[in-house]
Amino acid sequence: MASVQWSCLILALLSGLVIPGFPGSPSRQLEKRSLSEGEVDGIEVYSTKISCKVTSRFAHNVVTTRAVNRANAAKEVSFDVELPKTAFITNFTLTIDCDTYSGNVKEKEVAKKQYEKAVSQGKTAGLVKASGRKLEKFTVSVNIAAGSKVTFELTYEELLKRHKGKYEMYLKVQPKQLVQHFEIEADIFEPQGISTLDAKASFITNDVLGSALTKSYSGKKGHVSFKPNLDQQRTCPTCTDSLINGDFTITYDVNRESPANVQIVNGYFVHFFAPQGLPVVPKNIVFVIDISGSMQGRKMEQTKDALLKILEDVQEDDYLNFILFSGDVTTWKDHLVQATPENIQEARTFVRNIHDQGMTNINDGLLRGISMLNKAREEDIVPERSTSIVIMLTDGDANVGESRTPKIQENVRNAIGGKFPLYNLGFGHNLNYNFLESMALENNGFARRIYEDSDANLQLQGFYEEVANPLLTGVEVEYPENAILDLTQNTYKHFYDGSEIVVAGRLVDQDMNSFTADVKGHGAINDLTFTEEVDMKDMEKALQERDYIFGNYIERLWAYLTIEQLLERRKNAQGDEKENLTAQALDLSLKYHFVTPLTSMVVTKPEDNENQTAIVDKSGEGPVDSVIPSMAYLDSYQTPPTPYYYVDGDPHFIIQVAEKDDAICFNIDEEPGTVLRLVQDPITGFTVNGQIIGDKSGSPNSETRKTYFGKLGIANTQMDFRIEVTPEKITLWNGAAQSTFSWLDTVQVTQDG
Numbered sequence: 001m002a003s004v005q006w007s008c009l010i011l012a013l014l015s016g017l018v019i020p021g022f023p024g025s026p027s028r029q030l031e032k033r034s035l036s037e038g039e040v041d042g043i044e045v046y047s048t049k050i051s052c053k054v055t056s057r058f059a060h061n062v063v064t065t066r067a068v069n070r071a072n073a074a075k076e077v078s079f080d081v082e083l084p085k086t087a088f089i090t091n092f093t094l095t096i097d098c099d100t101y102s103g104n105v106k107e108k109e110v111a112k113k114q115y116e117k118a119v120s121q122g123k124t125a126g127l128v129k130a131s132g133r134k135l136e137k138f139t140v141s142v143n144i145a146a147g148s149k150v151t152f153e154l155t156y157e158e159l160l161k162r163h164k165g166k167y168e169m170y171l172k173v174q175p176k177q178l179v180q181h182f183e184i185e186a187d188i189f190e191p192q193g194i195s196t197l198d199a200k201a202s203f204i205t206n207d208v209l210g211s212a213l214t215k216s217y218s219g220k221k222g223h224v225s226f227k228p229n230l231d232q233q234r235t236c237p238t239c240t241d242s243l244i245n246g247d248f249t250i251t252y253d254v255n256r257e258s259p260a261n262v263q264i265v266n267g268y269f270v271h272f273f274a275p276q277g278l279p280v281v282p283k284n285i286v287f288v289i290d291i292s293g294s295m296q297g298r299k300m301e302q303t304k305d306a307l308l309k310i311l312e313d314v315q316e317d318d319y320l321n322f323i324l325f326s327g328d329v330t331t332w333k334d335h336l337v338q339a340t341p342e343n344i345q346e347a348r349t350f351v352r353n354i355h356d357q358g359m360t361n362i363n364d365g366l367l368r369g370i371s372m373l374n375k376a377r378e379e380d381i382v383p384e385r386s387t388s389i390v391i392m393l394t395d396g397d398a399n400v401g402e403s404r405t406p407k408i409q410e411n412v413r414n415a416i417g418g419k420f421p422l423y424n425l426g427f428g429h430n431l432n433y434n435f436l437e438s439m440a441l442e443n444n445g446f447a448r449r450i451y452e453d454s455d456a457n458l459q460l461q462g463f464y465e466e467v468a469n470p471l472l473t474g475v476e477v478e479y480p481e482n483a484i485l486d487l488t489q490n491t492y493k494h495f496y497d498g499s500e501i502v503v504a505g506r507l508v509d510q511d512m513n514s515f516t517a518d519v520k521g522h523g524a525i526n527d528l529t530f531t532e533e534v535d536m537k538d539m540e541k542a543l544q545e546r547d548y549i550f551g552n553y554i555e556r557l558w559a560y561l562t563i564e565q566l567l568e569r570r571k572n573a574q575g576d577e578k579e580n581l582t583a584q585a586l587d588l589s590l591k592y593h594f595v596t597p598l599t600s601m602v603v604t605k606p607e608d609n610e611n612q613t614a615i616v617d618k619s620g621e622g623p624v625d626s627v628i629p630s631m632a633y634l635d636s637y638q639t640p641p642t643p644y645y646y647v648d649g650d651p652h653f654i655i656q657v658a659e660k661d662d663a664i665c666f667n668i669d670e671e672p673g674t675v676l677r678l679v680q681d682p683i684t685g686f687t688v689n690g691q692i693i694g695d696k697s698g699s700p701n702s703e704t705r706k707t708y709f710g711k712l713g714i715a716n717t718q719m720d721f722r723i724e725v726t727p728e729k730i731t732l733w734n735g736a737a738q739s740t741f742s743w744l745d746t747v748q749v750t751q752d753g
């Protein structure tokens with residue numbers, strides 16, 4: 001085998017490639033030494049701290065990990081953090097001994113060019129990828145010299161949204177080794193006063209948690225600290241494995257004596273609105289359910305199970321109907337019926353007898369449901385003070401009837417005419433989620449993914465609970481004319497019990513003495529207007545302690561919300577409008593240092609020079625230097641509709657590490673003609689070789705030339721047997737006998753032994 005130059009590049013790129021662990025242990029664990037506790041393969045992670053500061057629902061989190069390489073050779077350390085998909089990374093710094101590399105947010109295209117250059121030079125990169133339902137993963141790996149120390153610091157921010165009566169902050173922790181100083185610390189400041197606060201860890205029993213966890217709240221301040229010592233981290237008294245692996249969740253809510261709360265700081269205001277104790281507005285619900293063949297089996301059982309549970313929660317003054325679509329559309333009733341006990345009983349029987357069949361006609365299913373709701377309104381079948389919603393569940397793409405998605409969207413938009421919201425639930429991954437989301441958003445609803453898992457029925461029910469209790473419809477938030485600028489969304493179809501409406505903006509006149517906000521909406525019994533008068537002096541007093549947390553949070557909250565809403569509107573915009581929305585969101589992302597889908601973060605050493613970026617030469621020519629990344633690339637990753645693996649040029653190797661969930665990825669950058677031995681099994685006698693070829697352009701410049709495998713050979717000396725595969729043909733040698741096959745043939749060859 002030719003000597004191989006390993007341009008060693010540790011990339012956590014695609015699923016299956018990620019080095020898990022937070023902070024990660026070295027990805028290669030060839031020998032497990034136990035020189036000292038909390039040291040794995042020479043790397044000791046001696047400190048991990050997650051510090052969360054929440055002010056008025058706006059969370060600012062800093063994750064800091066410190067490690068030292070106690071081995072007598074350079075080692076790799078990786079730093080993995082899973083953060084909520086709704087969060088924006090705002091900073092990342094990496095310090096190796098005394099050198100600090102810090103992050104700069106750049107427009108994606110600009111960052112990408114720098115990133116590609118760094119990757120082509122074999123430097124370390126880190127990025128964010130989707131990970132699970134709520135989280136995405138940020139990964140950076142770095143090689144550090146013997147005796148060196150490294151500090152990683154990641155900062156991210158998010159606006160905590162109220163669901164089912166509480167705000168939830170979700171932290172995934174997975175240190176993978178005992179850590180001398182492990183700490184999670186959260187400080188919460190809420191001007192309305194905190195009414196409940198709880199913290200739970202999914203991985204630890206209450207009695208252990210008891211002494212490591214403290215939580216308290218009083219007035220406006222809440223505090224949570226989780227600080228397990230080494231013994232509390234052990235899986236057993238004599239173990240050196242860490243039991244800290246899972247979710248750490250902090251939940252809280254604030255006092256609701258007043259339906260609204262307005263806060264103003266430095267000319268920016270935020271207005272929180274969540275009235276309590278209103279009666280629920282009766283609902284007219286049409287469930288449009290996909291029963292096509294692909295729903296067969298567990299998905300169908302879970303859907304039926306969820307619908308039966310939902311039927312238990314339907315109120316007697318609600319109206320409902322079921323529309324089932326496959327290739328055809330069938331309905332339970334010809335029109336909406338009231339949820340009387342008799343009708344609910346009948347509905348249960350109907351649901352139990354649903355069977356899957358045929359194709360997927362989304363268009364006709366939705367249009368039937370929508371026209372039924374329109375008709376119910378026109379013919380006064382449903383009460384005047386009621387609200388309509390369509391909930392559609394599908395697990396696939398439209399493939400019969402009208403299957404052009406833009407046309408379906410147009411039909412649905414015209415049929416609904418802005419009168420009620422459409423919620424789309426996408427079951428599993430085998431569907432066009434962007435289409436479902438876009439259609440829901442343009443009809444005042446939203447889309448949700450239902451993950452194919454044992455709890456899919458609970459996910460469906462959970463979604464229903466969120467929309468089951470509308471307290472107000474047609475909500476409009478109004479401010480004095482000409483007093484405000486840059487307002488975020490201020491009209492909402494519904495206010496649901498347990499949620500919260502948040503509007504933010506900027507004041508034209510910073511020195512005004514008072515501020516008035518009106519919220520109007522239609523309730524179950526009457527129309528309501530909530531007026532909130534803010535006296536600036538009183539509010540200043542109420543916010544006095546805010547510096548205890550962090551300064552310009554309202555401005556950042558406003559920027560976060562504005563960017564989030566611009567990105568959402570952008571999904572359905574076209575042409576100039578889309579460009580305008582993109583430009584606005586990009587400007588704000590750059591100004592406020594947010595890593596969003598339009599920006600990336602480039603991490604460089606301020607006075608970066610070429611000598612800072614060494615490359616490990618695995619073949620042992622010269623001493624092994626530490627590889628210092630000249631940059632990492634932090635990116636917000638969009639889930640592709642289907643898993644997608646693609647690399648171009650320079651053979652990429654992915655090695656699964658035995659008994660670990662880990663993989664190593666590296667490139668081989670070799671001259672065309674080189675033969676690499678890929679596999680050698682001395683027991684069976686099999687070897688697999690690959691020969692490298694250049695690309696067709698034949699560029700002589702080795703910097704830009706891409707190389708590929710052009711020939712694979714599989715041989716077994718014991719059996720005197722050899723196969724050679726090229727893009728043109730397949731050649732088989734059995735002893736001296738040679739057979740050649742083209743790729744067009746289907747051949748089965750059997751040989752004794």
Ligand SMILES: *[C@@H]1O[C@H](CO)[C@@H](O)[C@H](O)[C@H]1NC(C)=O
Pocket residue numbers: 091092093102103153593
């Ligand atoms: C990023 O973090 C570093 C280290 O804490 C800090 O010095 C720097 O000012 C931060 N950058 C921004 C833009 O906040």
Ligand SMILES: *[C@@H]1O[C@H](CO)[C@@H](O)[C@H](O)[C@H]1NC(C)=O
Pocket residue numbers: 580581583584
């Ligand atoms: C977007 O459009 C608005 C009004 O149409 C305009 O005032 C604004 O300058 C535009 N923004 C950008 C970034 O092009």
Ligand SMILES: *[C@@H]1O[C@H](CO)[C@@H](O)[C@H](O)[C@H]1NC(C)=O
Pocket residue numbers: 609610611
């Ligand atoms: C990089 O290192 C070489 C050799 O040690 C030295 O001659 C050169 O000046 C260095 N370059 C920079 C930019 O520091």
